[in-house]
Structures are given as C-alpha cells and as structure tokens.
Amino acid sequence: MLRNVSSMGKFAFSSIIITAFVIMAMLECFNLAHIYSNYQNNISNLKEFFILQEKESIRKEVYETTSKIQSDYDRQYKNFIDAIKHKTLNALNAAREFHKISSSRDEFIKKMREDVTSEDEGYFVYDLSATPFIQSEFHSTKNVSTVVSNIVYNHIDITTTTKKGRNFISHAIVYEPAGVVIGYAKNLDEFNENFTNKTRDYIRSLSNGDSYIFIIDRKNNKIVSGDSEEIQDSSFSLFDEKRRQALYKIGSATRGGNEAFIAYKWLKQDKTITEKISFIKDINLLDWSIGTGIYLDDMHNYLDKQKNIFYSDFGSKLILFTFYLLVVVAVLYMLAVSAKKRVVTSFTTFADFFNNQTDLKRLETDKIKFQELKDIASNINKILDEKDELLDTKNQIQLALNKYKNSLETSNIVFKFNEKNLITFANSAFCDLIGYAKNELIGKPIRSIFIKERNNSKIKEVNEAVLRKSEWEGVLKAQKKNGEICHIKANVVPIETTDAKSKLNFLCICQDLTTFMEHQELMRTELQDPLTKLPTRQMLINKLSKQQGQLFVANFDILKFRQINEYYGLDIGDMVLSEVANIVRKLTKDKNLELYKLESNNFAIVGDKKHWKNDDFYKFCEKAIEYFKTNSVIVENNKFYIDLAFGISSDMQIMTSAIAKEQAKDMNQQIVVFEDKKDELAHNVVLTRAIQKAIEEDKIVLYKQAVIDNSTNTVSKYECLVRMVDDTNNVVLPIDFLAAAKKSNLYKEVTKIVIEKAFAYFFRYQPNDR
Numbered sequence: 201m202l203r204n205v206s207s208m209g210k211f212a213f214s215s216i217i218i219t220a221f222v223i224m225a226m227l228e229c230f231n232l233a234h235i236y237s238n239y240q241n242n243i244s245n246l247k248e249f250f251i252l253q254e255k256e257s258i259r260k261e262v263y264e265t266t267s268k269i270q271s272d273y274d275r276q277y278k279n280f281i282d283a284i285k286h287k288t289l290n291a292l293n294a295a296r297e298f299h300k301i302s303s304s305r306d307e308f309i310k311k312m313r314e315d316v317t318s319e320d321e322g323y324f325v326y327d328l329s330a331t332p333f334i335q336s337e338f339h340s341t342k343n344v345s346t347v348v349s350n351i352v353y354n355h356i357d358i359t360t361t362t363k364k365g366r367n368f369i370s371h372a373i374v375y376e377p378a379g380v381v382i383g384y385a386k387n388l389d390e391f392n393e394n395f396t397n398k399t400r401d402y403i404r405s406l407s408n409g410d411s412y413i414f415i416i417d418r419k420n421n422k423i424v425s426g427d428s429e430e431i432q433d434s435s436f437s438l439f440d441e442k443r444r445q446a447l448y449k450i451g452s453a454t455r456g457g458n459e460a461f462i463a464y465k466w467l468k469q470d471k472t473i474t475e476k477i478s479f480i481k482d483i484n485l486l487d488w489s490i491g492t493g494i495y496l497d498d499m500h501n502y503l504d505k506q507k508n509i510f511y512s513d514f515g516s517k518l519i520l521f522t523f524y525l526l527v528v529v530a531v532l533y534m535l536a537v538s539a540k541k542r543v544v545t546s547f548t549t550f551a552d553f554f555n556n557q558t559d560l561k562r563l564e565t566d567k568i569k570f571q572e573l574k575d576i577a578s579n580i581n582k583i584l585d586e587k588d589e590l591l592d593t594k595n596q597i598q599l600a601l602n603k604y605k606n607s608l609e610t611s612n613i614v615f616k617f618n619e620k621n622l623i624t625f626a627n628s629a630f631c632d633l634i635g636y637a638k639n640e641l642i643g644k645p646i647r648s649i650f651i652k653e654r655n656n657s658k659i660k661e662v663n664e665a666v667l668r669k670s671e672w673e674g675v676l677k678a679q680k681k682n683g684e685i686c687h688i689k690a691n692v693v694p695i696e697t698t699d700a701k702s703k704l705n706f707l708c709i710c711q712d713l714t715t716f717m718e719h720q721e722l723m724r725t726e727l728q729d730p731l732t733k734l735p736t737r738q739m740l741i742n743k744l745s746k747q748q749g750q751l752f753v754a755n756f757d758i759l760k761f762r763q764i765n766e767y768y769g770l771d772i773g774d775m776v777l778s779e780v781a782n783i784v785r786k787l788t789k790d791k792n793l794e795l796y797k798l799e800s801n802n803f804a805i806v807g808d809k810k811h812w813k814n815d816d817f818y819k820f821c822e823k824a825i826e827y828f829k830t831n832s833v834i835v836e837n838n839k840f841y842i843d844l845a846f847g848i849s850s851d852m853q854i855m856t857s858a859i860a861k862e863q864a865k866d867m868n869q870q871i872v873v874f875e876d877k878k879d880e881l882a883h884n885v886v887l888t889r890a891i892q893k894a895i896e897e898d899k900i901v902l903y904k905q906a907v908i909d910n911s912t913n914t915v916s917k918y919e920c921l922v923r924m925v926d927d928t929n930n931v932v933l934p935i936d937f938l939a940a941a942k943k944s945n946l947y948k949e950v951t952k953i954v955i956e957k958a959f960a961y962f963f964r965y966q967p968n969d970r
Contacts, residue, residue, distance in 0.1 A: 220532045221525075228521045235517070239510045243503055250502075251477065254494045255461055258479045261492050265406065265413055266483045269399055273485055280391050281358065284371045287384035291316050291323055292373050299378050308378055309333045326381045328352055328374070338368040338385040347372050348381050360388065416480070416489040458482055475500075613688075613710035616695075619666060621646050624705060633688075633712055635681035650676045662692060669694045669704060675713060687717040729797035731774055732781035737798045737854070740806065744852050750809040752817045752850050755857035756824075757865065759843040761801035768838065775835040777801065780842060783833070787824055804854065814850070818871065821846045825870050849874040859885075866943065888944040890926060891937055895946065899925040900953045902961065920958045922950065 294316045295308075302308035312325055313334050324336035330348040332339075339347065343361040350356040351372040359370045369391075372383030403413045459481035465473055478493030613633055616625040626634075626641045634641070634649060641649075650659060658674055665672035672692040677685055689711040694704055727739050744751070758780060765773040781797065784805070788795050792811040796804040807817050828842040847861025848871060856874045864872035894900050902920045909916040924932040941947040 221529055224525055224528055228525070232514070232517065232521070235514065243506065246506070247499065247503065250499045251496075254477065255479065258477075258492045258494055261413070262479050262481050262490060265403070265492075266481055266490055268402075269490070270483060270485060272399070272402075273395060276395060277391070280386070281369065281371070284369060284384050284386050287320070287322065288371045288373055288382065291325075291382050291384065292375060295325075295375050295378060295380075295382055299375075305378065320384070322385045324370075324381075324383055324385060328379055328381065333380065336370075336385045338363060338366075338387065339370070343368075343370075347383065351381055351383075361385075413490065413492045416491070417487060613712065615641070615708050615710070616705050617646050617708065618705050621663070621666065630710065633680075633686065633710070634678060640681075649678050651679050665692060666706060686712060686714040689713050732778055732797045734781055734785075734795055734797040734803075737796065737804075740796045740798070740804055740854065743794075743806070744854070747852060750850065751852045752807040752809065752812060752814075752848060753852065753854060753857040754805040754807075754817070754821050754846055754848050755798075755854065755861045756803055756805070756821070756844050756846040757861060758801040759845055759865070764840065772835055772838065776833060776840055776842075779833050779835060780828075783827070784824065787827065791820075793820075798854075804857065809850070818848065818873070821848065821871055844870070846871040847874065848872070851875075884940055884943070887937060887940045888946070891924065891941050891944065891946050891950070894924045894926070895949050895953065900950055900957075901925060901931075902954060902957050904961070920954060922954050 291312075295312060298308050298311040298315070302311060309325065316323055321337045323334065324332065324339060324344075324347075325334040326332050326344055326348050328348065330345045332344050335344065339361065340363045343363060346361055347359045347370050350359045351374055357371055357373065359372065361368050361370060367388040368385050369388045370383055370385040372381050374380075375382050399415070403415060406413050459479070461477060461479050463475065463477050465475055475496040476493045477496065478491050480489050480491035482489050612627075613629040614625075614627045615623055615630045617623050623641050623644050623646060626636075626638055628638075631638050631641065636644075646662075647659060650662075658676055661674065662672055662676075671694070673690070675687055675689050678688050679685055691709045693707045693709070695707050696704060727736055728734070729736050744753075758777070761773065761776075764776055781795070781803070784803065785795055788805060792808060794806045796806065798804055805821075807820075812820075825844050825846070828844060832839040832841050834840075845861055845864045847857045847859065847864055849857035849860055851874070860872045860874040864870065901923050903923060904918050905921055906915040907917045907919060908914070922934050922938075924934075924937050926932055938947065938950070941950050
C-alpha cells in the first residue's frame with residue numbers, strides 16, 4: 201500500500217509540474233493570441249471609424265455648400281426675373297401714356313421707339329400676329345412667334361428662347377388698347393456666367409490647404425472650380441490618365457440627382473499620389489456636381505504608428521512572459537517536492553478509509569477510525585445535505601420568478617435590451633404597439649426605434665443609466681414601422697442574467713401615452729392660434745361666459761383678403777395675417793384691451809367698460825382703421841394697404857358683434873354698432889326666419905300674369921311672379937323679402953322653388969285655361 205501511495209505521490213508530483221507548465225504556456229499563448237487579435241480588430245475598427253467620421257464630415261460640408269449655392273441661385277434668379285418684369289412694366293406704363301396722346305399706331309410706335317426702346321436693346325413691341333414693330337436684338341423671327349404665341353394664346357408671360365447658341369429670358373404683356381405685345385428680354389447665359397463666377401469665388405474662399413470644395417460640369421466634362429487656379433475651367437481630357445478616369449467616374453456617379461462616395465488615388469499639389477475619399481452630389485443646377493474629399497494620409501500614418509507601438513509592446517510582453525514562466529516553474533518545483541511528502545503521509549490513512557467505502561452518496565462516519573477524517577466526513581455529509589436543501593429552495597424560487605416573469609411579460613408592454621443597447625426580447629404587446637414582428641426587433645438597436653433627434657437629451661440619459669447600471673423613468677417618442685410617432689412612458693430596470701455573453705440586461709416596462717399626449721396637444725391648439733399665437737374663439741367664449749362685469753366686443757375682418765390669397769398664394773396670405781395681428785397687438789398693448797383670432801381673417805378686440813367708454817372704444821377702432829389706411833403692410837417686398845370692417849357690441853356676445861360687422865360690410869361702412877342698428881338687424885333676423893319657415897312649409901307661391909300683345913289684343917305669353925305667404929296668411933311682395941333672402945343665402949332656394957313650380961304649372965297648362 202505504501203508503494204502505491206508513493207507511486208501516486210510521484211505521479212502527482214510529475215503531473216503537477218507538467219500540467220502547470222502546459223497550462224501556463226497555453227494561457228500565455230492564448231493571451232498573446234488574444235492581444236494580437238484585439239490589435240487587428242482595433243486597427244480595423246479605427247480605420248472604419250476614421251473613414252466613417254470623415255465621410256460624415258465631408259457629406260455635411262457638401263450638403264451645407266449645396267444648400268447655400270441653391271439658395272443663392274434661387275434668390276438671384278428671382279431678382280433677375282423681377283428686374284425683367286420691372287422693365288416690362290416701365291414700358292407698359294409708357295405705352296399707356298403714349299397711346300393716350302397718339303393719333304395713330306405709327307405715331308404710337310414711333311414714340312415708343314424714341315422714348316423707351318432707345319434706352320435698352322432688350323425692349324420689344326410686336327403686334328398680335330407676331331409682326332415686329334420694335335424687335336429686340338435677342339429675338340430671331342422664330343423667337344418672336346414663340347413669345348407672342350405664349351402670351352396671347354397660352355397666357356404664359358415668361359419665355360425662354362435661344363438665338364445663335366445663347367439663351368434669353370423674355371417677359372411679355374399684351375396691351376390690348378393698342379393691340380400689341382410689349383416686353384423685355386435679357387441674356388440668361390450672362391446671368392448663369394455671373395453666377396458661376398461668384399460661386400467659384402465662394403468655393404475658393406472655402407478652400408483650406410488640402411481641404412477644398414470642387415465643382416464638376418458634367419455636361420461639358422470640365423472642372424468649374426478645384427484646388428488650384430491652374431485647373432479652373434479645365435476639361436477632363438487635359439489631365440493624366442488616372443486622374444481623368446477618376447473625374448469621369450465622379451461625373452457619372454452623380455447623374456440623375458444621385459450622390460455617392462468614391463474612393464480613388466489622386467495627385468496632390470505636392471506631386472504625391474495618395475488615397476482619397478470624396479463625396480459628390482448632383483445639385484440639380486447647371487448640370488453641376490459638387491463635392492469634396494479627404495486624403496487618407498493621416499489615417500495611414502496613425503495606423504502605422506499604432507502598429508509600431510504594438511510590435512514593440514508585444515516583444516516586451518513575450519520576453520517578460522518567458523522570464524515569468526521560468527520563475528513559476530522553479531517555484532512550482534520546490535512546492536511540489538514539499539507537497540509530495542505531505543500528500544504521501546496524509547493520504548495513506550485516508551486512502552485506506554475510502555477503499556473500504558461502498559456507498560458514495562453519504563460517508564459512513566461510524567466506520568471511520570480517525571477523528572480528523574470523521575470530522576471531514578461529517579462536514580462533507582452536512583455540505584451535501586445543505587446542497588440538496590439549497591437546490592430545492594432554488595427550484596422553488598426559480599418557479600416563482602418564472603411565474604412572475606410570464607405574468608409581467610403578458611400583462612404589460614415589455615421589451616429587454618443589453619448593455620450594447622441591442623433589443624434581446626420583446627413581448628407581443630410591444631410588437632403590436634411598434635408594428636414590427638418579434639424577429640425584426642431582436643438584435644435591433646433601441647436608437648432605431650427611439651430616434652435621438654426626436655428625444656433630444658433623453659436617449660443620453662438612458663445611456664448614462666445603462667453605464668451606471670441604474671434605473672431610469674421618463675417619456676420617449678418612438679417611431680413605428682409605418683413611420684407614425686407614439687409617446688411611451690418607459691421604466692427601465694437593470695436585471696441580472698445567466699447569459700455568458702451579456703450578464704446584465706435591462707427590462708423596459710412601457711405605457712402608451714399617445715392618446716393622452718395628442719389630447720393635450722389638441723387642447724393647446726384649440727386655445728391658441730398656431731399662426732398668430734393669439735388666443736382663439738374658444739378662449740373668448742370662455743372669457744365671456746366667466747366675465748362678471750361688462751365688456752365691449754369689436755369683431756373685425758380684413759376686407760378683400762380672399763383676393764390676397766388667390767393672387768399671392770396662401771403662404772403670403774398667412775404672412776399678411778400674422779403681420780396684421782402683430783400690428784394690432786402693438787396698438788392694443790398697455791391699453792387694457794385683449795386681441796383674439798377667431799377664424800380665417802376674422803379677429804376680435806375686447807375692452808372692459810371699467811376702462812373704456814362707448815365713444816373712446818369706437819374712436820380706438822377708427823384709429824386702427826386709419827392706421828392701416830396710412831401705413832402699408834410689407835410682406836416679401838410686397839406692399840398691402842389693408843381695409844378693415846368693424847362690428848361693435850356691448851352685450852358681451854360674439855354673435856351680435858359679428859352681425860354688426862356683416863352689416864358694416866353690406867352697407868360699405870367702416871364701423872357699425874349693434875345697438876345703433878339693433879331694430880333693423882332684429883327685423884332682418886325675424887324676416888330671415890320667416891323666409892326659412894315659408895320654404896319648409898311650401899308657402900313660396902307663384903302668380904301667373906298675362907302679357908297682352910297690343911297689336912292683336914291677345915295674350916302672347918305669361919310671366920311668373922313670386923310671393924311669400926306669412927303666418928297670418930298675408931301675401932308678402934318680393935320687394936319686402938328678396939333682399940333678406942339674398943343676404944341669408946336663401947335666394948338660391950327661392951329661385952329653385954320658382955323654377956320647379958313654374959315648370960310644373962306649365963306642364964299641366966291647357967290653352968283653355970287662359
């Protein structure tokens with residue numbers, strides 16, 4: 201037995217030394233391999249990160265420059281067209297004056313030629329059949345027909361024409377009293393050339409060393425603006441083969457409104473060839489593509505530096521590992537020699553004891569002869585018993601947790617994500633809310649749903665909570681798969697997992713607040729006009745219903761506002777409304793008056809009778825009208841002289857002030873006070889109701905009146921006369937109710953009844969009924 205134990209000691213000794221050595225060598229090899237793998241990954245990630253950053257930088261630079269160029273072109277082109285129109289209007293005004301004082305068309309044309317067109321060769325005067333009286337030098341015979349045809353038949357006042365390869369813009373107006381077309385033409389190519397030169401100067405001002413913006417003319421295959429004066433307006437064919445290929449590649453990549461990143465080699469100004477990445481975008485203007493690029497020299501230099509640092513560090517670690525390995529082997533050898541002696545002595549008795557054991561489930565302590573080993577056996581048995589108890593408890597806890605987890609995940613809107621902000625779980629309620637299938641969400645970053653631009657600093661707060669492994673609560677905006685936005689109250693809680701890849705997950709319990717937030721926004725928009733930021737009609741109704749004292753209500757409209765919308769467009773109309781609101785707001789400031797926006801072009805001013813008398817409130821409204829008559833409202837270089845119509849009521853009613861305002865508009869007056877016209881307005885209301893009732897009860901009747909032919913003294917035809925029967929069966933003449941029907945929009949109904957009854961009667965009419 202002792203020989204066997206000794207052999208076991210030798211085997212254990214040898215095994216410990218060899219195993220320790222192999223394990224140390226393998227661990228260090230794995231460590232070095234891991235270091236090298238990390239280095240390769242870091243180099244790859246650094247390269248991707250560097251290129252990604254530079255791409256975003258040059259993309260942003262190109263987008264900003266493109267936006268600036270497009271904006272400048274639109275503004276300058278508008279000014280260019282406006283200048284042409286101004287010239288045409290000058291000529292038209294002159295034509296009107298000359299037409300008044302000219303006795304013939306020839307005299308009229310002569311005056312036009314001497315006074316107007318002599319100043320500028322762009323003016324022209326043609327008759328409506330395209331015969332030129334005064335021909336612009338910018339028009340050929342074909343151009344004349346095109347310009348006249350566009351304005352006379354197609355009502356197109358702006359025409360682009362070409363003469364001798366040059367493009368011109370013409371603006372024409374038909375002056376009907378003289379039967380001529382008057383206009384002005386200007387060279388469009390000169391405008392484009394001036395714009396190109398200005399743009400080139402602007403692009404040149406943005407250049408900084410190796411960083412510069414370039415413009416490619418795809419149509420003519422040339423560089424409009426580049427990194428040096430020598431290549432300005434240079435054709436692609438003037439460059440060497442490699443750069444020529446790169447330029448054609450750039451030009452073709454952006455045709456049709458495209459944009460692209462392109463990698464290629466380029467000759468720098470210092471004559472060195474290096475890799476370059478450029479971002480190019482078609483700006484849909486003059487067949488231009490605009491772009492900029494970045495040389496990758498800095499990236500390669502930085503990566504080479506990192507490579508040198510790594511190899512130097514790697515060599516040092518290899519030498520240090522060899523030294524540590526030798527030291528550890530020596531120490532292990534000495535420890536193994538000492539352990540061998542202790543193991544042989546200690547385990548001889550213990551080995552005999554275990555050789556006599558048959559039940560390995562529990563140690564039989566009563567058969568063990570040594571107290572120390574009995575204690576060890578008792579402790580082992582106790583540990584095994586405690587282990588069984590812990591396993592039972594663990595199974596019960598796990599079962600309860602699983603029930604709680606299933607209950608939580610089925611009764612709430614829930615998803616999980618890991619420390620990398622990747623979604624690891626989503627229950628069906630969350631999938632239904634967002635509109636994605638579960639397999640589409642798993643592995644998806646949370647920022648793709650909770651978009652950073654829509655959540656401002658809240659995503660940053662969530663990320664900070666993730667780093668701190670702490671809880672977070674707040675409201676986030678989520679974007680559904682169909683693009684809709686929903687509001688979610690999120691409670692984020694960190695939870696431990698048994699997943700080896702990600703030991704910490706975050707449970708997010710959600711509540712859909714979309715309906716609540718939409719209701720809040722609806723309430724806000726109902727109480728404040730989004731355009732003028734004034735309180736709305738609902739706010740005025742609330743104030744009038746709660747007011748204890750007496751108020752004046754002045755209801756006013758902007759007259760002919762519909763014409764502004766139709767002629768200048770809705771955007772200009774909105775600007776006029778906003779500007780009028782700002783002016784009236786200033787007029788009412790610090791005067792104990794409140795301004796409200798009711799609807800469309802309708803406003804209301806409310807004054808408290810504690811601060812205002814009848815006459816003073818009336819005079820304030822007059823001053824407001826007079827202000828707009830003497831001061832124009834300027835919007836987008838357009839002057840508007842605004843007329844207002846006021847209706848004033850002192851009975852705290854929106855309706856009565858509105859009735860008074862409509863009366864003012866009908867009577868072509870500036871201001872009508874409801875109390876002054878109360879009886880007349882009340883009569884109109886009563887009469888309107890009577891007409892409505894007569895229509896509903898079929899009391900609009902016709903009278904047949906014969907028309908006698910005096911030559912034959914016979915009835916030649918009949919005319920129909922409309923009448924209304926009131927509640928007392930009195931017949932009301934049309935002179936007493938038709939005017940009210942027109943004002944109350946009932947005239948159309950009355951007319952319809954007359955036509956239907958007339959046709960019905962004459963359908964049944966017989967000649968003997970005369």
